[in-house]
Amino acid sequence: MAVETTIGFGGTGLMGAAMVRRLLQAGHRVMVWNRTPEKAAPLVAEGAVLAADPAELAQHCETVILCLTDTRAVAQVAFGQNGLKGLNSQTGALRRVVDHSSISPTATREIAQRLKAETGADWVDAPVSGGIAGAANGALVVMAGGEPAAIDQASAAMRAYARAITRMGDSGAGQVAKLCNQTVVATTLCAIAEAVSLAQRSGIDAAALSTALAGGWADSVLLQTFVPRMTTPPEHSIGALATMLKDVDNVAEAMQVADVHAPVLRAVQERFRQGKSQGLGEADLSQIVRVAKPA
Structure with a gap:
């Protein structure tokens, strides 16, 4: 070769x-x-x-x-x-x-x-x-x-x-495509975190969600990867929360430049900002599940 x-x-x-x-x-x-x-x-x-x-x-x-x-x-x-x-x-x-x-x-x-x-x-x-x-x-x-x-x-x-x-x-087109990717990833991570929290606080086995939802419309690589990491804190990080926040901030800027109405992205951005302010910036992405409600 x-x-x-x-x-x-x-x-x-x-x-x-x-x-x-x-x-x-x-x-x-x-x-x-x-x-x-x-x-x-x-x-x-x-x-x-x-x-x-x-x-x-x-x-x-x-x-x-x-x-x-x-x-x-x-x-x-x-x-x-x-x-x-x-x-x-x-x-x-x-x-x-x-x-x-x-x-x-x-x-x-x-x-x-x-x-x-x-x-x-x-x-x-x-x-x-x-x-x-x-x-x-x-x-x-x-x-x-x-x-x-x-x-x-x-x-x-x-x-x-x-x-x-x-x-x-x-x-610049590659970077725009990556921002589209991160829009889906960051939003999905927050949705999975809320689903895991709902399961835990309702008294069911949150760790079983990855099996229970497998093959259905909610299934995804992210679901299968992060439900286990959200229910059992991982030993090794596969990405820092602060790094995703950097990408989400870039998404928000691009949305503004393109005049895209993005209320969901803004809510996701706020959740990641809360996580960083609560000391989770260097934590694994899965630990978005630990972000507490604002006082």
């Missing part, structure tokens, strides 16, 4: 690390960078090469993949000191950036235009759905925005951890 010389990867948190491992298993050579280098050490032990900064990724890699926390982090990696912009297309290898972060569509368009103008490199916004397990199993779903040729060229790497890659449109 032909592989690209070296793929750069910035952001080796739980999701990013799972993606890098899939790239290595597929035979790619991978250069990694993380703001906290120690967190990338296990990947180096497995065969990745450590970069000192994003500029070094741009120096050696035609494709650089990002998986970062928020819009500010993405902009800093792209244009900050020792960022990707440190080298342009004439002095470095960089030809395209694939951003798996979930950030604002408006900011994405601005970043893409600026990077293209200042370096000649293409920007592909490519948020994902499927969680850490999906990344580890090569089953992520990618929603991509950008030039068709750039997405096609980046797909060789993404196929190491994605089962489906769908171009949604021009720059």
Whole structure:
């Protein structure tokens, strides 16, 4: 199998690390960078090469993949000191950036235009759905925005951890699609939390809901995943409540820009905000079930 010389990867948190491992298993050579280098050490032990900064990724890699926390982090990696912009297309290898972060569509368009103008490199916004397990199993779903040729060229790497890659449109379209995804996910999580609470306070076995509702209209991957996690606190997190709140805030902004009437989303946003204010920001997503009623 032909592989690209070296793929750069910035952001080796739980999701990013799972993606890098899939790239290595597929035979790619991978250069990694993380703001906290120690967190990338296990990947180096497995065969990745450590970069000192994003500029070094741009120096050696035609494709650089990002998986970062928020819009500010993405902009800093792209244009900050020792960022990707440190080298342009004439002095470095960089030809395209694939951003798996979930950030604002408006900011994405601005970043893409600026990077293209200042370096000649293409920007592909490519948020994902499927969680850490999906990344580890090569089953992520990618929603991509950008030039068709750039997405096609980046797909060789993404196929190491994605089962489906769908171009949604021009720059920013992938992020809009992810916000649609998060609208459904966040709203469904709140509905499941309320159903579990109703079952518990009515004296029935809430843990049995995943079996009782299986195959019916209420059944879903989210129901089967989160009823057990809401009724028995999980040992390991598959996503932080605060991270979902960041996405919900981006959804609310996009809804306002698009002039969409969204009373349900606003109620969901308030519930996640309450959870963060009650100290659950770093708790697993399932712990939205613990959000107390306002005083």
